Amino acid sequence: MTVETQVALVEDDTGMRERIARVVDADPSLSLAYCASNAADILGWLADNAVDVLLVDLGLPDRPGLQVISQCRNMQPACAVMVLSIFGDEANMVQAFEAGASGYLLKDGTEADLATHIRHLRAGGSPMSPVIARKLLRRWQAHSGAAPAQPVAVTASAAAAKPAVAVTPERLSPREFEVLDLVSRGFTYVEVGVQMGVSASTVQTHIRNIYGKLDVHNKSEAVFEARNLGWLP
Amino acid sequence: MCTTNRKPCSKHAISAGFPSAIAALLACLWLALVLAGTTAHAAKPSDTAGIVGVTYADATLEPDGLPVEQRRVTLPFRWDHEFPGRGGRATYRIGLPPSAVPRDEPAALLMSGVGSQVTVSFNDALVASYGTLGDPGHDASKSNLLVPVAAALRREGQAQSLVVRTTIQRQRGAGLGNVQYGTEGALSALYRSQQNWRNTSAIVYAVSLLLMGGLAGGLWLRQRDALYGCFALAALSGVARNLDRVWPDVPVSWPLWGAVVAVCYACHIGLIARFVLLVLERNPPWLVRSIHAALALSVALACASFAFARPLLWTAGLVILQLTSIVCLPYVVHGALIARRRIAAVLMAAGTMAILAGAHDLLLVRMGLFGGADYTLTPHAMFFFVMILAGLVVERYSRTVDDYSALNANLAARVAEREDQLRAAFETMRQQQQTQAVLLERQRIMREIHDGVGSQLVGLLNVVTQTTPDRVVVEEHVKLALDEMRMAVDSLQPTHDDLPTVLATLRYRLQPRLDAAGIELVWDVAVMPALAPFAAQAALQLQRILLEAFTNVLKHARATRIVMHASWHSEATPPLVRIVLTDNGRGLPSAPGDARHAGHGIANMRSRAQSIGAQLHIETASDAGGGTRLRLDWPCALP
Numbered sequence: 001m002t003v004e005t006q007v008a009l010v011e012d013d014t015g016m017r018e019r020i021a022r023v024v025d026a027d028p029s030l031s032l033a034y035c036a037s038n039a040a041d042i043l044g045w046l047a048d049n050a051v052d053v054l055l056v057d058l059g060l061p062d063r064p065g066l067q068v069i070s071q072c073r074n075m076q077p078a079c080a081v082m083v084l085s086i087f088g089d090e091a092n093m094v095q096a097f098e099a100g101a102s103g104y105l106l107k108d109g110t111e112a113d114l115a116t117h118i119r120h121l122r123a124g125g126s127p128m129s130p131v132i133a134r135k136l137l138r139r140w141q142a143h144s145g146a147a148p149a150q151p152v153a154v155t156a157s158a159a160a161a162k163p164a165v166a167v168t169p170e171r172l173s174p175r176e177f178e179v180l181d182l183v184s185r186g187f188t189y190v191e192v193g194v195q196m197g198v199s200a201s202t203v204q205t206h207i208r209n210i211y212g213k214l215d216v217h218n219k220s221e222a223v224f225e226a227r228n229l230g231w232l233p
Numbered sequence: 234m235c236t237t238n239r240k241p242c243s244k245h246a247i248s249a250g251f252p253s254a255i256a257a258l259l260a261c262l263w264l265a266l267v268l269a270g271t272t273a274h275a276a277k278p279s280d281t282a283g284i285v286g287v288t289y290a291d292a293t294l295e296p297d298g299l300p301v302e303q304r305r306v307t308l309p310f311r312w313d314h315e316f317p318g319r320g321g322r323a324t325y326r327i328g329l330p331p332s333a334v335p336r337d338e339p340a341a342l343l344m345s346g347v348g349s350q351v352t353v354s355f356n357d358a359l360v361a362s363y364g365t366l367g368d369p370g371h372d373a374s375k376s377n378l379l380v381p382v383a384a385a386l387r388r389e390g391q392a393q394s395l396v397v398r399t400t401i402q403r404q405r406g407a408g409l410g411n412v413q414y415g416t417e418g419a420l421s422a423l424y425r426s427q428q429n430w431r432n433t434s435a436i437v438y439a440v441s442l443l444l445m446g447g448l449a450g451g452l453w454l455r456q457r458d459a460l461y462g463c464f465a466l467a468a469l470s471g472v473a474r475n476l477d478r479v480w481p482d483v484p485v486s487w488p489l490w491g492a493v494v495a496v497c498y499a500c501h502i503g504l505i506a507r508f509v510l511l512v513l514e515r516n517p518p519w520l521v522r523s524i525h526a527a528l529a530l531s532v533a534l535a536c537a538s539f540a541f542a543r544p545l546l547w548t549a550g551l552v553i554l555q556l557t558s559i560v561c562l563p564y565v566v567h568g569a570l571i572a573r574r575r576i577a578a579v580l581m582a583a584g585t586m587a588i589l590a591g592a593h594d595l596l597l598v599r600m601g602l603f604g605g606a607d608y609t610l611t612p613h614a615m616f617f618f619v620m621i622l623a624g625l626v627v628e629r630y631s632r633t634v635d636d637y638s639a640l641n642a643n644l645a646a647r648v649a650e651r652e653d654q655l656r657a658a659f660e661t662m663r664q665q666q667q668t669q670a671v672l673l674e675r676q677r678i679m680r681e682i683h684d685g686v687g688s689q690l691v692g693l694l695n696v697v698t699q700t701t702p703d704r705v706v707v708e709e710h711v712k713l714a715l716d717e718m719r720m721a722v723d724s725l726q727p728t729h730d731d732l733p734t735v736l737a738t739l740r741y742r743l744q745p746r747l748d749a750a751g752i753e754l755v756w757d758v759a760v761m762p763a764l765a766p767f768a769a770q771a772a773l774q775l776q777r778i779l780l781e782a783f784t785n786v787l788k789h790a791r792a793t794r795i796v797m798h799a800s801w802h803s804e805a806t807p808p809l810v811r812i813v814l815t816d817n818g819r820g821l822p823s824a825p826g827d828a829r830h831a832g833h834g835i836a837n838m839r840s841r842a843q844s845i846g847a848q849l850h851i852e853t854a855s856d857a858g859g860g861t862r863l864r865l866d867w868p869c870a871l872p
Binding site for chain 1: 756
């Protein structure tokens with residue numbers, strides 16, 4: 001048996017918090033390390049404790065959930081962040097992905113699957129709904145329709161000034177575009193793999209890479225590296 | 234030079250200060266010139282040391298058609314006064330004092346008004362000739378003549394004999410004017426000053442008249458304003474008169490050229506009078522007619538005078554012009570003193586001067602009354618009108634520019650005002666549209682919830698209130714209610730103009746239930762263009778129809794496989810979306826219990842299809858009687 005996955009949770013709704021806690025406790029491979037009802041608590045706790053998975057509600061009372069995601073990514077780059085989203089809010093997920101989330105979970109009463117989702121996420125899988133795929137597709141098409149990729153220096157200085165503001169995303173490969181297109185038209189990862197002549201796990205890798213290209217933390221790390229190497233002022 | 238006395242004009246009056254200042258400046262210059270000129274004329278040579286003025290001559294006068302006369306004449310001698318309308322010959326013998334010029338200094342003669350052709354002999358030696366005697370091609374009387382006399386010719390201690398022989402054409406102002414004898418140095422200085430004044434003023438006036446006449450002519454061509462046309466004619470006809478004063482060799486034979494100059498002069502005076510009335514904008518018809526009549530009459534008299542050798546006729550013409558000018562004066566005075574118009578005051582000054590100058594020229598020069606005079610003033614006075622026109626053009630131009638900028642400002646203000654109105658109207662319309670859109674969307678959501686979740690909950694209530702509710706049926710109803718709820722929430726997603734994504738979302742929601750029921754879904758959704766925004770609502774209806782179809786299969790068909798095709802047919806007109814949903818279940822319902830429910834569901838689907846203009850076909854999928862095929866053709870608009 002492998003080591004239990006350490007899970008932390010921040011959710012202001014008591015009922016929802018208790019239900020999720022129950023589900024996590026019930027799963028033998030998961031262990032609930034900490035439960036918080038606001039951003040300040042969880043960030044204080046994260047400063048001292050390592051965790052494998054953080055579940056974040058976006059609508060926290062004291063601070064935007066996006067900020068919690070972003071700070072968690074800075075403090076614990078190894079921690080996978082999952083967003084607890086109300087149903088139908090997928091369109092707004094893109095911001096959460098940009099902040100560094102790598103998955104999401106719908107709070108629509110089917111939390112029974114939560115444990116599966118968490119395990120899936122730990123194993124490297126990322127869910128993507130057709131609506132999210134369509135949103136991302138449009139986002140990248142809008143950017144590629146504009147001027148070709150800006151030199152990193154320009155976006156880097158802008159990112160340094162206002163890290164939360166959307167920066168020009170890294171470009172997608174044609175395969176990644178194809179994946180997004182097929183997912184947005186309702187094909188499952190397996191079907192996408194069949195159509196593209198690759199395995200489902202390769203499709204999963206593409207999806208993960210697409211999310212990775214959204215994550216501004218990846219980029220600011222890249223900029224940090226570039227600074228260290230003396231490429232940038 | 235405000236042309237009206239109304240209050241709004243005061244702004245123009247300020248701007249008109251500029252041309253007035255210029256006019257005043259020009260007038261001062263002009264006065265200085267005239268004064269300088271008259272002092273030059275007035276400088277009596279006899280007052281100057283070393284110069285002797287000749288006061289009489291012994292003349293032999295041979296007028297055509299009259300007997301020869303020999304008599305002593307006083308200078309200046311004017312042939313036309315003695316023999317009006319006649320040509321002839323005249324020889325003047327003058328004795329000059331022996332010691333007027335120091336022995337070793339060069340001597341000279343300065344003569345004015347000698348003509349028409351002249352030879353000068355000093356002590357029987359020919360010293361100068363101007364033109365050929367008897368040949369009317371040259372008119373010496375237009376210039377002052379400086380004749381140097383070599384010292385060798387002078388007879389020491391005796392009176393010097395001067396003989397001036399002339400041939401004369403009628404009406405040419407010939408005779409013998411002033412004759413002065415003295416040192417060449419003193420006389421040539423005098424000569425230069427006289428000549429300068431005479432030539433310079435004539436050329437300046439001719440050029441100014443030509444320029445202003447041309448300018449006025451150009452303005453008339455563009456604007457067809459009678460004022461400019463009148464001035465152009467007046468100025469251009471004045472050019473001939475001024476040119477004639479300094480042009481001794483006119484290539485036109487004499488009496489004809491005399492008539493031309495006279496006609497031009499008549500036009501010049503008459504049209505200037507007309508111009509004054511036009512400037513004043515006071516044009517009483519009788520006066521206008523009188524001016525035209527006087528003009529025509531004086532032109533006719535000028536022609537007749539030169540044709541029939543009657544100088545008196547031209548004098549009469551000049552009198553008529555002078556009287557006409559005088560008649561116009563009261564209007565100018567009235568405008569200046571009663572109506573208090575500044576332009577009238579300026580015109581009054583210029584007009585009075587012109588009339589005085591005209592009277593001087595007519596009475597003293599032409600008729601030789603009151604002691605006579607040998608220089609004319611009218612060209613100088615007329616030059617005033619050139620300056621008036623210049624000021625007028627400047628004033629009108631500045632006023633036009635002011636008017637245009639005022640008009641521009643006015644138009645800009647009106648455009649801005651109109652823009653504001655339009656913007657406000659547009660904003661109001663936009664708000665109304667927004668309100669309307671929100672209202673429609675709210676109604677749609679209410680209907681969604683009522684028809685979907687609401688009806689499911691009502692069905693659930695029916696099941697729950699039975700005495701022994703079936704747990705499976707309750708669960709089924711709850712799941713359906715959840716599906717409806719999700720569908721309603723999905724309809725709020727901002728991507729529903731994209732039909733494949735709408736269909737994909739349906740699958741994303743339904744896939745867990747299909748998996749649980751063990752039904753395989755074969756998915757084939759083609760790439761489609763984005764729909765027009767208004768078609769997006771219809772796409773949601775499509776989603777509901779398909780949900781109903783899937784639900785039917787899940788509940789009743791006992792199928793193991795569903796094939797979903799969605800394709801785009803741009804070749805059809807209008808382009809259409811075709812969705813084909815085939816299952817391998819037990820086919821169209823035959824059991825009575827199921828038929829009721831399914832029939833209700835199908836009726837619902839049909840009404841939804843009808844509401845978006847789509848055609849719905851439901852048929853048995855295979856001949857073996859298995860399965861159902863649902864085909865939906867939806868013609869849809871593109872943005």
